[in-house]
Structures are given as structure tokens and as C-alpha cells.
Amino acid sequence: MRSKVNPEIMRSAHSLRNHRSAHSESVRTSGLSPSLLPNTSSSCEGFRKSPNKPLRIMKFGGTSVGDASCIQRVVKIIRSASRESDIVVVISAMSGVTNKLIDAAVQSEGGTREAVARIFTDLRKQHGAAVHALIESNVNRNRIDQQMQELFREGERLCEGTTLLGELTPRARDAISSLGERLSAPLLAAVLDESGLPSQCVDATELIVTDSYHGGAEPWMDLTRDRSVARLQPLIQQGVVPVVTGFIGATEDGVLTTLGRGGSDYSATILGTALDADEVIIWTDVDGLLTADPRLVPDACLISEISYREAAELAYFGAKVLHPKTLQPVMQQGIPLRIRNTFAPEKLGTKITPTGCANGGGVTALAAVIDAAMITVGGPGLIGVQDVLGRTFATTTAARTDVLLISQSSSQNDICLVVSSAHAKRTLEALRHEFSHDLAHEKAEHIALDTTVAIVTVVGQKVRGMAGTAGRIFAALGREHVDVIAIAHGASASNLSLVVARKDVKAALIAAHREFQLGALASAMFPVDSDRPVAWVYESERTGSDAD
Ligand code: ADP
Numbered sequence: 001m002r003s004k005v006n007p008e009i010m011r012s013a014h015s016l017r018n019h020r021s022a023h024s025e026s027v028r029t030s031g032l033s034p035s036l037l038p039n040t041s042s043s044c045e046g047f048r049k050s051p052n053k054p055l056r057i058m059k060f061g062g063t064s065v066g067d068a069s070c071i072q073r074v075v076k077i078i079r080s081a082s083r084e085s086d087i088v089v090v091i092s093a094m095s096g097v098t099n100k101l102i103d104a105a106v107q108s109e110g111g112t113r114e115a116v117a118r119i120f121t122d123l124r125k126q127h128g129a130a131v132h133a134l135i136e137s138n139v140n141r142n143r144i145d146q147q148m149q150e151l152f153r154e155g156e157r158l159c160e161g162t163t164l165l166g167e168l169t170p171r172a173r174d175a176i177s178s179l180g181e182r183l184s185a186p187l188l189a190a191v192l193d194e195s196g197l198p199s200q201c202v203d204a205t206e207l208i209v210t211d212s213y214h215g216g217a218e219p220w221m222d223l224t225r226d227r228s229v230a231r232l233q234p235l236i237q238q239g240v241v242p243v244v245t246g247f248i249g250a251t252e253d254g255v256l257t258t259l260g261r262g263g264s265d266y267s268a269t270i271l272g273t274a275l276d277a278d279e280v281i282i283w284t285d286v287d288g289l290l291t292a293d294p295r296l297v298p299d300a301c302l303i304s305e306i307s308y309r310e311a312a313e314l315a316y317f318g319a320k321v322l323h324p325k326t327l328q329p330v331m332q333q334g335i336p337l338r339i340r341n342t343f344a345p346e347k348l349g350t351k352i353t354p355t356g357c358a359n360g361g362g363v364t365a366l367a368a369v370i371d372a373a374m375i376t377v378g379g380p381g382l383i384g385v386q387d388v389l390g391r392t393f394a395t396t397t398a399a400r401t402d403v404l405l406i407s408q409s410s411s412q413n414d415i416c417l418v419v420s421s422a423h424a425k426r427t428l429e430a431l432r433h434e435f436s437h438d439l440a441h442e443k444a445e446h447i448a449l450d451t452t453v454a455i456v457t458v459v460g461q462k463v464r465g466m467a468g469t470a471g472r473i474f475a476a477l478g479r480e481h482v483d484v485i486a487i488a489h490g491a492s493a494s495n496l497s498l499v500v501a502r503k504d505v506k507a508a509l510i511a512a513h514r515e516f517q518l519g520a521l522a523s524a525m526f527p528v529d530s531d532r533p534v535a536w537v538y539e540s541e542r543t544g545s546d547a548d
């Protein structure tokens, strides 16, 4: 039997973990039910770690590798980390590159060859400039240059094929959009190597085995673990730093897939889980997980520690700093995740742990899904239609739609689903198809789409249990003349979600942030040790060792 991110399989797959330090064991297991813990008596061979070095997976996002000077910062961080840890690097495409590649794919479907050619010229320039600024030896530069030209030609061929077909297949879209990571990873590996740190680029298609759902593939964890251990363990044991392409994987038959936009975060935690890492670090362009999106709430503050559950809710409800599925793999094993700033590596960032840091059960942070759409299935006759809810959810499941929020009037006159805009059209069509008979006989009056909404979510460990939270938020939004279109309160103890008009999102977030005093409450940052260019000793661990 295959496992996706399945606790049963996770449990049987982690054997022979003889070298775990007492400290990491206590961090890793707290707050998890024993049934989710690895089974050390399993016969399956796991990852053998160095006796004294923790294993860290370090993922660098697009802005962290945006140009040559950013890549130099990344090299410095990796070199510093490699002195005290075994490292596996996961890297995104240079910033903006995936967007450009998807634009090329879409343009090629429309037959606009000139636009596609312009995009590839631009991408050649961007990568060429980085190669020339970063790689000193002629031999290495020529090698990387040739490798890149081969990838650009592959992309151009895929676009040309798309133009000839007049159709952009999901498989071709994945293949084209994967090129960014396949370009950046060999470049970083070569720069690390030249800096004196042995490094090798590893294509994640060799490691992460997925299903065949292009554009949002899911990993098969048992196969992924076997391949990752077999491929990466020898490199790590030889002191070589693997630089793995984020965002991508491949089916068992070797067909390239992608994990969804922003999916390199997910790649990092999939590999962290497969290798039983001590920590996964997401390096990005902000200090950590903040109390709200800083682009919308200027006085958003750093959260120094937060629970898996809260972070997962924030990611799911729009905090772009983490891909929505990032927490899933590590939660099952209790592996801590940290978010840190590539541009301020002296800061310690946010630590995400099983239990988080108690803040009295109040509101911890806010998030917003701006590109949401609301579908309503309704009409007075609906009450006579059989199994409306069951049919609705069977339909959304078949369409692979993530339903972000549901609200239903008790008389069954109206069901309202909020989904991401990307899924809206196909979900609407699927529902209209499912209920076509009821629509024709006017039992269902309408199945309508509203694309002008957004979701604002309030997250905290016990938001549901807090008397008056809903009242306070309604009052705060009311003062700003923000209408609440729908509310979901209760499915999860740790979130309360409101649907508002998209134009009101910023006002709603600022009002809620002020109401719950998030700017003031969350600012208890760990102190920064200014003598350390890159901080590796975390304050909590320092305190722990002092006490020993
Ligand atoms: P990367 O390229 O490193 O993957 P992303 O752009 O995907 O980075 O994510 C980082 C961005 O997420 C930040 O620049 C910030 O604007 C946005 N963001 C949204 N919500 C939050 C939040 N709650 N905390 C931190 N950043 C957030």
C-alpha cells in the first residue's frame, strides 16, 4: 500500500535513529500523540545521521536568490550553517522567473510566438548576468552556461509544441514552469562548490515521488523516503551539500509534476520528514511569521514562537510566507520549522513547534485570502432536493476544489461555499452540471458566483473558546463600515473566518489587528546577538543548556 502523508507509514519508516541528541528528542516529541511517533523497532532502514551534527533542511525562496548579490548572501548563510550542521538545501527559482515561465506557456497556447521569444531572451539575460557575476572559473562558467542553454532550448521546444497543438496541457504547463528551479539549483551548487564547500545539484524528480495531479501533486511518502535516503545520505556522509530543486517532483514513471505555486516550502518539509531532519528552515524576505501580512498591515509584528496548528491555519488562510501544505509532513513527526530572514540572518525568526508558546489563549495573528470567490447554491425549492450537501461536496471533491469556508442557512435555502478564485470557474461548472435537472425544474433557483469577496481569518490557540471574540471583531469592522457577508466559527477551535468584500480587506485587517492589540502583544522578539553575523544558537536552546 502507498502512503501519502500518512501517520501509519511515517511510523513504520523511521528506524535506526540512534544518534538523536536528548535535546532534539525532547523538542521533537512534545505535544504529539504516541500513535504518531516513529516506530524504532521497524525493519525499514532510515536515514543515518552524524553522531554530533543536527540535520537541517534549508529552503531559500525566490527573493532570497533574486540576483547575484542575494545568492552571495545565501552562500554565506549555508557556509556558516555547514560548520555546525549537516545541510540539505532546497531552492526556488530566481524571483519572478516562474511567473515569466507561466506567462510564456500561456502565450504559447495563444500562438503569440514573439512574446514567448521575448520572455526567453529576458530569462537568458537574468540568468546569464548571475552566472557571470558569481562563477569565476571559465570551465565552471561554460559548463553552467551550457546546462542553462539546454534548459532554455527545452522550454522553447515545449512552448513551440504548445503553440502547434493550440493547447496548454497540465503536463506541459508543469514542465515549462519547472525550469526556474532547474536553472537556479545548478547555479547555486556551482557557486557553493567554488566557495570551497563541496556541493551537488540534485533534481527533486529523483527524490519526490508524487501522484499525477499536475499543478498540485501530492507526495507518496514511502517511495520519497526510500529515494531521498538512498540518494542524499551518501552525499551528506561525504560532506557534500545537496542543492535540491524545490517545487517539483515526478510520478513513479518519471513524469515531472509540480506541487503548486509556492510549493518549494512543501518540498522542504517533505524532504525534512523523509530524512527525519532535526529542523527545517524556510529562509525568506521577512523576519518570520508576522501577526498579519506586512503589505496590508504596516505595524504587523514578529511572532517568536507559534504552534503547528496556528501556523497551519495561517498558511491555509492566505499567509503567503508558507505554502498551505507546508506543515502537514512535519506535524506528524514533530520536526520544528523555523522561518528566517535571508536579509537579516542575525535575527532568529519564528519557531513553529507542536505546542507553540502560550499567549493566554488569545488571538495570535490574522490572515486573508484575497483571491477568493463565493458560490451560492440556493432557492426556496432547494429544501425538497435530495442530499444537496452530499452532492455538493461530492462535486467539489471530484473537481479537486479546496473549499475554504462553508455557510448554510438552516432551512437549506442557501448554501454558500468560498473557494480560491483559481478553482471558482471549474467548480461552478461542475455544480451547474450536477444540479442541472434541479435547475431546469426550478427546484434550485440559482448557482451563482461572486468574485468580489475575500476571507479574513483570526487565528489563536483557543479562538473558539474566547467569549466575545466574534462580537469584538464585528464591532471593530462595523466602526470601519465593513460588512460581514458570511462567517464560519466552530469547525476549528483555532480560527474564526469572515467573508468580506475584497475592497474592504485592508480596512478589516487593520481594524482587527488594532482591536486585538497584535502590534503590541507579539513584539517579544528574541534578543539579537550582534556579534554573530548568522545566528545559529537559539535563545531557547542557550537557556536550556545553561540549566543543565
Ligand atoms: P519566498 O519567495 O521566500 O517564498 P514569499 O513571497 O512566498 O517568499 O512569502 C514571503 C511573503 O509573504 C512576505 O514578503 C510577506 O509579504 C508575505 N506574508 C503574508 N502574510 C505573512 C505573514 N503573516 N507573515 C510574514 N509574511 C507574510
Ligand code: ASP
Pocket: 061, 062, 092, 093, 098, 099, 180, 246, 247, 260, 261, 262, 263, 264, 265
Ligand atoms: N518557483 C515556484 C513558484 O514561484 C515555487 C516557489 O517559489 O516556492 O511558485
Ligand code: MG
Pocket: 061, 262, 265, 320, 321, 322, 323
Ligand atoms: Mg513562497
